[in-house]
Amino acid sequence: MALRNALLAALIDRESSGYDLAKKFNSSVANFWTATPQQLYRELEKMETEGLLSARLVKQDKRPDKRIFSVTAAGRAALLGFSRRTPKPTTVRDELLVQVEALAHGDVASIRASIEAHQKASRTRLEGYEQRLADILGSRTEKEFLATGSRLGPYLTLNRGITFERENIAWADLALTVLSHRYPGPESGTS
Amino acid sequence: MALRNALLAALIDRESSGYDLAKKFNSSVANFWTATPQQLYRELEKMETEGLLSARLVKQDKRPDKRIFSVTAAGRAALLGFSRRTPKPTTVRDELLVQVEALAHGDVASIRASIEAHQKASRTRLEGYEQRLADILGSRTEKEFLATGSRLGPYLTLNRGITFERENIAWADLALTVLSHRYPGPESGTS
DNA sequence: ATCGCATAGTAAAGAAGTTGACTATGCCCG
DNA sequence: CGGGCATAGTCAACTTCTTTACTATGCGAT
Numbered sequence: 001m002a003l004r005n006a007l008l009a010a011l012i013d014r015e016s017s018g019y020d021l022a023k024k025f026n027s028s029v030a031n032f033w034t035a036t037p038q039q040l041y042r043e044l045e046k047m048e049t050e051g052l053l054s055a056r057l058v059k060q061d062k063r064p065d066k067r068i069f070s071v072t073a074a075g076r077a078a079l080l081g082f083s084r085r086t087p088k089p090t091t092v093r094d095e096l097l098v099q100v101e102a103l104a105h106g107d108v109a110s111i112r113a114s115i116e117a118h119q120k121a122s123r124t125r126l127e128g129y130e131q132r133l134a135d136i137l138g139s140r141t142e143k144e145f146l147a148t149g150s151r152l153g154p155y156l157t158l159n160r161g162i163t164f165e166r167e168n169i170a171w172a173d174l175a176l177t178v179l180s181h182r183y184p185g186p187e188s189g190t191s
Numbered sequence: 192m193a194l195r196n197a198l199l200a201a202l203i204d205r206e207s208s209g210y211d212l213a214k215k216f217n218s219s220v221a222n223f224w225t226a227t228p229q230q231l232y233r234e235l236e237k238m239e240t241e242g243l244l245s246a247r248l249v250k251q252d253k254r255p256d257k258r259i260f261s262v263t264a265a266g267r268a269a270l271l272g273f274s275r276r277t278p279k280p281t282t283v284r285d286e287l288l289v290q291v292e293a294l295a296h297g298d299v300a301s302i303r304a305s306i307e308a309h310q311k312a313s314r315t316r317l318e319g320y321e322q323r324l325a326d327i328l329g330s331r332t333e334k335e336f337l338a339t340g341s342r343l344g345p346y347l348t349l350n351r352g353i354t355f356e357r358e359n360i361a362w363a364d365l366a367l368t369v370l371s372h373r374y375p376g377p378e379s380g381t382s
Numbered sequence: 383a384t385c386g387c388a389t390a391g392t393a394a395a396g397a398a399g400t401t402g403a404c405t406a407t408g409c410c411c412g
Numbered sequence: 413c414g415g416g417c418a419t420a421g422t423c424a425a426c427t428t429c430t431t432t433a434c435t436a437t438g439c440g441a442t
Contacts, residue, residue, distance in 0.1 A: 001397075002286065009293040019420050032288030034280075039399060041421065064407055064420045076296060083297025087286030087305050089225075089312070095193065095278030097223030097351060102200040103344030105267060106274025114278050121280065146369055153294030156369065160288060160362050167358060171351050178337055178347065192427080210390050230429065232391065255390045255437050 002088075003043050006033040008052065008071055008079040013151070015070035017058075018044050031129070031161035044069055052078055100175065108183045112176065119172035126165040133158050193279070194234050197224040199243065199262055199270040204342070206261035208249075209235050222320070222352035235260055243269055291366065299374045303367065310363035317356040324349050 010021065010029045021044075022037035035043075047053045052075035055067045071079070096118050099111050136155055137145050145155065201212065201220045212235075213228035226234075238244045243266035246258045262270070287309050290302050327346055328336050336346065 002284070003398080005286070006289050009289050012293055012296055017420075022420090029289075029292070032283055032285040032292070034282040034284075036400065037421090038401080038423090043398095045422095060407095060419090062408060063418085066420060079293055079296055080298060083290050083293065084301045086308070087290055088284075090283070090285040090287070090309075091225040092223055092281070092283055093193070093225075093279075094223040094281040095196070096281070097348050098197050098200050098220075099274050099278055101220070101223070101344045101348045102203055102270055102274065103347070104341070105203055105270055107271060110275045117277070118281075147372070150295070152369065152373060153292045156294070156362075156366050157288050157292045159365070160358075163358050163362065164355075167351075167354050171347075171354065174350070175347050178343065181338070182343060194428080208390075213390095227430065228391090229393090229431085233393095233429095236392095251389090251437095253438060254388085257390060 003033070003035055003039060004047060004052070005079065005082045006035070007040070007043060007047065008075055008082070011053065011069060012071050012076070012079060013154075015068050017066040017068050019066060028132070030125075031157055031164070047075070051075075108179065112179050112183075115172050115175050115179075119169055119176075122165045122168040122172070126162065126169070129158055129161045129165065133162065194224070194226055194230060195238060195243070196270065196273045197226070198231070198234060198238065199266055199273070202244065202260060203262050203267070203270060204345075206259050208257040208259050210257060219323070221316070222348055222355070238266070242266075299370065303370050303374075306363050306366050306370075310360055310367075313356045313359040313363070317353065317360070320349055320353045320356065324353065 006029055007021070010016075010025065016024070018037070018041045021040050025033075025035060025040065044053065044055075048055050048069065051072060053069045054072050055069050057065055058068055059065050096114055099106055099114060103111060133155070136149070136151050136158070140149065146152075149155065197220055198212070201207075201216070207215070209228070209232045212231050216224075216226060216231065235244065235246075239246050239260065242263060244260045245263050246260050248256055249259055250256050287305055290297055290305060294302060324346070327340070327342055327349070331340065337343075340346065
């Protein structure tokens with residue numbers, strides 16, 4: 001009853017298929033919600049039977065058919081209702097930070113590698129978000145956009161995602177620097 | 192199999208009771224993991240039967256007895272093992288941002304109120320984190336601490352939590368400003 | 383003396399999320 | 413023409429999380 005709202009938000013401005021969402025959830029809504037493909041397919045199905053979405057089958061020549069979902073009037077009503085409820089507190093699950101918390105009791109070399117991987121993933125997501133931001137802004141400056149643009153909601157969530165990823169990257173730099181001073185490893189520098 | 196690791200990380204430097212964790216998870220580990228009291232009690236129980244934690248009953252005169260959990264050798268081994276695994280990608284669930292994404296299709300006044308509440312909660316958490324940071328630093332400067340201090344792990348995760356909450360607060364300011372220009376409401380200013 | 387509150391913890395149903403395997407079409411590569 | 417890959421989606425078992433509602437002790441206020 002919660003992924004549901006994220007899906008409505010993701011589909012309301014652009015209908016799409018389960019497969020599309022499974023791929024693009026990561027670059028559109030993943031910023032504030034994550035879900036596996038299975039979750040998406042299951043939930044979309046349920047939402048259709050409950051009348052929140054309507055699906056149309058699109059036959060494709062060179063690929064399997066696909067089902068495109070769009071938000072119905074009932075779906076819009078549900079979304080409006082959701083917007084009036086008090087949102088649940090944000091929940092986070094970050095295994096990397098759990099590892100870092102217990103740094104002194106773990107394998108520092110391995111944790112360092114995880115921080116690097118995490119940083120790289122943040123860079124990739126950041127690029128995606130910045131691309132989407134550029135698409136939303138078009139030729140306008142940010143100031144012009146804020147005064148007159150539509151898609152204000154997506155702009156604001158993207159903005160949050162962008163600073164979040166920038167801070168992830170900066171934090172990883174800090175952590176790696178500190179670690180290299182405090183736990184000088186076996187010369188893993190660029191030879 | 193995941194909350195488990197967060198609990199090991201939370202308990203390894205300081206044993207505590209389920210009730211303590213239920214209250215303080217929010218100011219110690221909540222930064223990168225959230226869990227309800229029920230989850231904690233259940234998981235602690237399971238971890239004890241599996242030998243990762245040991246519990247001792249502390250009898251109290253003026254209150255119900257409590258069970259203090261501490262990490263066993265097996266628990267330490269599990270934590271070390273965990274530190275060597277690739278951490279799962281961070282997952283986030285932020286209903287407020289879902290509401291903001293679909294801003295144009297929702298009840299803006301209600302969403303504005305939610306942003307304000309969210310900002311207030313961030314301020315509270317930020318204060319808690321800053322207090323904990325001060326406790327860790329003691330009389331040292333941040334630089335001195337980074338060179339010589341212990342509790343580097345907690346420092347790093349706290350640091351991440353602090354910037355995260357600061358960015359939440361700044362984002363809320365941005366969002367509220369934009370909304371007040373674009374959706375000028377019924378004069379909800381301080382009269 | 384009873385009501386509400388803080389402490390401390392338990393139980394269990396139901397909702398939600400994860401994991402792994404599986405179907406099926408057509409493309410390109412060798 | 414067989415294997416791997418991208419597209420598009422399904423199924424089922426399993427684990428985890430959420431929600432609601434309990435038990436129990438002692439304090440302080442009405």
